[in-house]
Amino acid sequence: MVTIKDVARLSGVSISTVSRVINDSKPVSPEIRKNVLKVIEETGYRPNDVARSLVTKRSYLIGVIVNDLSNSYVAEMVKGVEEIGKMYNFDILLCSSYYDKDAQINYLSLLNRKQAEGIILIGYHFDPVIIETVNKYNKHAIYFTRDILDEKADYVRIDGYAASYEMTGYLIKKGHKKIAFMTDFDEKSVYETKKIAGYKQALEEKEISFSKIYTAGGRRYQHGYDAAVQIIPDLNEISAIFCTNDELAIGLINHLYDKGFKVPEDVSIVGYGGYKESQFVRPTLTTISEPYYDIGAVCIRTLIKKIEGDKSFNSKIELPFSFVKRNSVKELV
Amino acid sequence: MVTIKDVARLSGVSISTVSRVINDSKPVSPEIRKNVLKVIEETGYRPNDVARSLVTKRSYLIGVIVNDLSNSYVAEMVKGVEEIGKMYNFDILLCSSYYDKDAQINYLSLLNRKQAEGIILIGYHFDPVIIETVNKYNKHAIYFTRDILDEKADYVRIDGYAASYEMTGYLIKKGHKKIAFMTDFDEKSVYETKKIAGYKQALEEKEISFSKIYTAGGRRYQHGYDAAVQIIPDLNEISAIFCTNDELAIGLINHLYDKGFKVPEDVSIVGYGGYKESQFVRPTLTTISEPYYDIGAVCIRTLIKKIEGDKSFNSKIELPFSFVKRNSVKELV
DNA sequence: TTGAAAGCGCTACCAA
DNA sequence: TTGGTAGCGCTTTCAA
Numbered sequence: 001m002v003t004i005k006d007v008a009r010l011s012g013v014s015i016s017t018v019s020r021v022i023n024d025s026k027p028v029s030p031e032i033r034k035n036v037l038k039v040i041e042e043t044g045y046r047p048n049d050v051a052r053s054l055v056t057k058r059s060y061l062i063g064v065i066v067n068d069l070s071n072s073y074v075a076e077m078v079k080g081v082e083e084i085g086k087m088y089n090f091d092i093l094l095c096s097s098y099y100d101k102d103a104q105i106n107y108l109s110l111l112n113r114k115q116a117e118g119i120i121l122i123g124y125h126f127d128p129v130i131i132e133t134v135n136k137y138n139k140h141a142i143y144f145t146r147d148i149l150d151e152k153a154d155y156v157r158i159d160g161y162a163a164s165y166e167m168t169g170y171l172i173k174k175g176h177k178k179i180a181f182m183t184d185f186d187e188k189s190v191y192e193t194k195k196i197a198g199y200k201q202a203l204e205e206k207e208i209s210f211s212k213i214y215t216a217g218g219r220r221y222q223h224g225y226d227a228a229v230q231i232i233p234d235l236n237e238i239s240a241i242f243c244t245n246d247e248l249a250i251g252l253i254n255h256l257y258d259k260g261f262k263v264p265e266d267v268s269i270v271g272y273g274g275y276k277e278s279q280f281v282r283p284t285l286t287t288i289s290e291p292y293y294d295i296g297a298v299c300i301r302t303l304i305k306k307i308e309g310d311k312s313f314n315s316k317i318e319l320p321f322s323f324v325k326r327n328s329v330k331e332l333v
Numbered sequence: 334m335v336t337i338k339d340v341a342r343l344s345g346v347s348i349s350t351v352s353r354v355i356n357d358s359k360p361v362s363p364e365i366r367k368n369v370l371k372v373i374e375e376t377g378y379r380p381n382d383v384a385r386s387l388v389t390k391r392s393y394l395i396g397v398i399v400n401d402l403s404n405s406y407v408a409e410m411v412k413g414v415e416e417i418g419k420m421y422n423f424d425i426l427l428c429s430s431y432y433d434k435d436a437q438i439n440y441l442s443l444l445n446r447k448q449a450e451g452i453i454l455i456g457y458h459f460d461p462v463i464i465e466t467v468n469k470y471n472k473h474a475i476y477f478t479r480d481i482l483d484e485k486a487d488y489v490r491i492d493g494y495a496a497s498y499e500m501t502g503y504l505i506k507k508g509h510k511k512i513a514f515m516t517d518f519d520e521k522s523v524y525e526t527k528k529i530a531g532y533k534q535a536l537e538e539k540e541i542s543f544s545k546i547y548t549a550g551g552r553r554y555q556h557g558y559d560a561a562v563q564i565i566p567d568l569n570e571i572s573a574i575f576c577t578n579d580e581l582a583i584g585l586i587n588h589l590y591d592k593g594f595k596v597p598e599d600v601s602i603v604g605y606g607g608y609k610e611s612q613f614v615r616p617t618l619t620t621i622s623e624p625y626y627d628i629g630a631v632c633i634r635t636l637i638k639k640i641e642g643d644k645s646f647n648s649k650i651e652l653p654f655s656f657v658k659r660n661s662v663k664e665l666v
Numbered sequence: 667t668t669g670a671a672a673g674c675g676c677t678a679c680c681a682a
Numbered sequence: 683t684t685g686g687t688a689g690c691g692c693t694t695t696c697a698a
Contacts, residue, residue: 346685
């Protein structure tokens with residue numbers, strides 16, 4: 001491995017001078033610069049970022065903690081984080097915790113030891129101890145989570161209440177009066193609570209007394225698929241189901257299809273999220289689209305501003321959602 | 334920030350001793366150890382991995398270069414890499430190049446400067462200059478790619494010829510005699526060439542003279558969707574289509590559905606890959622499943638062995654595929 | 667414009 | 683079993 005010393009020796013100058021030319025930090029006479037550059041070229045010298053980090057106390061490293069990359073929307077967010085991060089010359093250390101709190105804590109410790117300059121936490125829920133740990137390490141952090149547990153934390157989020165209200169209103173406008181909501185877990189996250197509130201508020205405003213909540217017991221395809229058994233017996237009394245995420249909705253649609261029911265003829269189904277899979281199902285899924293790529297992008301932009309000490313940024317960010325009208329809703333007359 | 338010096342001072346010992354207790358590298362008397370540990374506990378001291386790396390010359394960092402994380406199978410591989418990597422205490426620096434050669438080269442340079450100990454390259458195709466660059470930096474590397482350009486490189490791969498041969502044979506057994514193949518690009522990768530050879534070989538062995546190749550012009554959903562316009566006019570003369578990947582197959586199925594055709598009644602369609610989406614389509618897709626998670630896992634295990642100097646490993650690995658029979662094929666009588 | 671030297675936080679060697 | 687110290691590769695004063 002060739003070091004700055006070798007370059008200095010080979011070009012007959014001091015290491016200070018070499019440092020100056022590679023960093024363009026101070027004036028160096030043209031001839032010397034040219035010569036040093038030549039030696040660098042010939043030797044293939046590359047500065048060692050580890051040594052550099054040690055003295056500059058900058059790692060340009062940002063940790064991203066997610067639960068599971070195989071959720072397409074997570075991959076989409078990471079894509080946003082990474083792409084924008086790279087534009088600012090920050091590198092991304094990826095950490096998947098698979099919903100395990102201890103793994104998250106270990107990652108936090110790792111990122112701390114690695115001198116990460118900031119952390120983005122993307123997840124369904126974070127235990128208070130996670131937030132404490134982040135604070136203990138005194139790291140800049142941005143959260144995107146269904147549960148903000150500490151208002152002192154900085155975050156990016158979506159107005160789930162408004163989105164859910166709008167979706168429910170749409171269903172009502174289409175003539176639906178028996179609209180059920182399919183939630184994920186028994187224990188409600190803050191975000192989920194808001195979505196349900198939006199759903200109920202829309203119903204209430206139109207004086208619709210029917211409301212019903214099914215619990216899938218999870219957020220993945222299979223949970224939605226399995227939850228269909230709860231729905232099927234009730235199909236005569238409900239006309240639409242609002243699923244709290246697209247994957248659940250797709251699972252449900254497929255199970256219904258497998259049992260010979262037709263969507264939206266027999267029942268209308270809408271999702272939430274705008275996962276890329278939502279356009280691959282048939283019928284295509286009407287849904288609320290959350291801008292995952294942008295969420296990732298905004299997270300890292302905000303984080304970098306925090307790192308760079310820019311005070312002019314808003315650290316509690318609410319991003320707009322969009323309503324995606326497709327073919328899984330039947331108009332009732 | 335508290336350093337080893339602080340801990341040494343506070344516990345009244347030398348930094349050598351502190352180093353010994355944190356690394357368990359040499360005997361330390363019980364009382365001193367206890368005391369040092371107490372000080373560490375109180376101060377919240379964490380060793381600085383950057384400084385550590387500088388002296389030990391180990392970064393425990395592995396770079397993973399992919400094209401696009403939003404391909405579900407890529408995310409799946411990265412998951413395997415990351416999970417296994419963490420078991421061996423290696424960290425993953427994720428780099429997405431979006432099919433751009435220059436970006437790949439930049440990442441290689443970055444990983445070199447960061448002192449990454451090895452690199453996993455996952456991609457459709459790598460330019461020779463990429464392989465040269467990897468070699469120039471003298472980094473351990475493992476490739477998973479559709480084009481192995483240099484047999485000196487280590488890789489993990491799947492026997493595409495056999496897989497394709499098996500799938501085509503299955504179609505023939507189901508009574509199909511007019512089987513078309515849908516390829517991705519005009520310019521064939523090595524892997525693609527093998528797949529097509531397998532398809533043709535199976536046909537030939539059964540003395541089926543009909544063969545036809547469509548080119549989608551890409552590998553994503555939309556390419557498959559768009560390619561349907563080439564297929565539809567020929568629907569009377571072909572009975573099955575073997576798509577070179579699942580995403581293409583799903584796009585095709587959906588377009589057919591949108592135009593009122595039925596799969597498999599009007600035409601049988603099979604895919605390749607076993608992407609998780611292949612079970613979400615209706616009809617569910619018959620396909621060849623490549624073990625993406627395992628591919629990632631094997632890549633990193635092999636890489637770590639290389640890094641650790643273990644000579645007992647095979648560095649040209651062929652992993653088994655599996656045949657997944659689902660509902661997108663009609664039996665012809 | 668240049669060089670010498672201190673020092674970033676740590677490990678590992680050598681002596682005691 | 684302990685401490686002193688050199689040195690990892692680099693940036694950054696300070697003097698010249």
